[in-house]
Amino acid sequence: IRPIIESDKEGKTINIVHAPERIIPGNMVYELIHNSRTIGCDDRSLGERIKTLYSSFCKGEIVVTNIRTAEMTKVVENTYRDINIAFVNELAKICRYDNMDVYEIIKIANMHPRVNILQPGPGVGGHCISVDPWFLVGDYPGLANIILAARKINDSMPEFVLERIHNIMKENGVKDIGRVGLYGITYKEDVDDVRESPTLQLLDNMARHLATGIKVYDPLIKRPIVENQFTDFDQFLEAIDILVIMVGHQHIKKNVDRIKDKVLFDTKNVLPIQESYKL
Structure with missing residues (x-):
């Protein structure tokens, strides 16, 4: 935006300040107040003035630096998370291929004091983690x-989930994809944000294969945004034999007793049902 701003400055001195956010949907106000912040600026003295402004409400540490460093820090934070998620998603694929329990392996490995492996999932969504790494890929090709590689792995997970669904259908004698239901449309639990969500990516993959009919439900999404979307949970359950947990909303954790008669594929490993299929 700098060229746009400076093209219309009419002799004025323009200083730009960039303070990237570090908040998560569902907990925005708390994180706005308590998370540390980075202030990037052209002029250090101006940066200190902005720091004073932020200090009036921000209890976290506030670091003043230059704009490029502030911008890069934001992108690096989300890229770091994407890479860590990609590692465990690839591990899940390896364990599935060689018939090992990825969740037990993660649990034991995490007993090491310097190991903290995340949990695998059906993909990466949202408008930060799934987007920011591409800035580095685009600006530094070859480096x-x-x-x-991490982006490709995480983008491949919805297709991996779809392959698992087809295998589970065969194992259970379910021939109609219309008897399968996806629980969750949002990109993360307990928010109503669907940007880049793994569920929408999975549905796009199905559309490319001309596959239709799969049922969809999300307790937080009342407006119709995809085909075969239900707004009533009971009607959704009546229409399916296989239930695929794509998002670990609190709603599904509170309704475990209502889904025990379904073939369950828990891609998030959030439900206490031993007989469920996992990634």
Whole structure:
């Protein structure tokens, strides 16, 4: 935006300040107040003035630096998370291929004091983690190799989930994809944000294969945004034999007793049902 601003400055001195956010949907106000902040600026003295302004409400540490560093820090934070998620998603694929329990392996490995492996999932969504790494891939082609590989791995997970669904259908004698239901449309639990969500990515993959009919439900999404979307949970359950947990909303955790008669594929490993299929 700098060229746009400076093209219309009419002799004025323009200083730009960039303070990237570090908040998560569902907990915005708390994180706005308590998370540390980075202030990038052209002029250090102006940055200190902005720091004073932020200090009036922000209890976290506030760091003043230059704009490029502030911008890069924001992108790096989300890229780091994307790479860590990609590692465990690839591990899940390896364990599925060689018939090992990825969740037990993660649990034991995390007993090491310097290991903290995340949990695998059906993909990466939202408008930060799934987007920011591409800035580095685009700006530094040939250098951002691990970053690109991580993006490809995470983008492949909805297709991996779809393959698992087809295998589970065969194992249980379910021939009609219309008897399968996806629980969750949002990109993360307990928010109503659907940007880049793994469920929408999975549905896009199905559309490319000309596959239709799969049922969809999300307790937080009342407006119709996809085909075969239900707004009533009971009607949704009546229409399906296989239930695929794509998002770990609190709603589904409180309704475990209502889904025990379904073939369950828990991609998030959030429900206490031993007989369920996992990634």
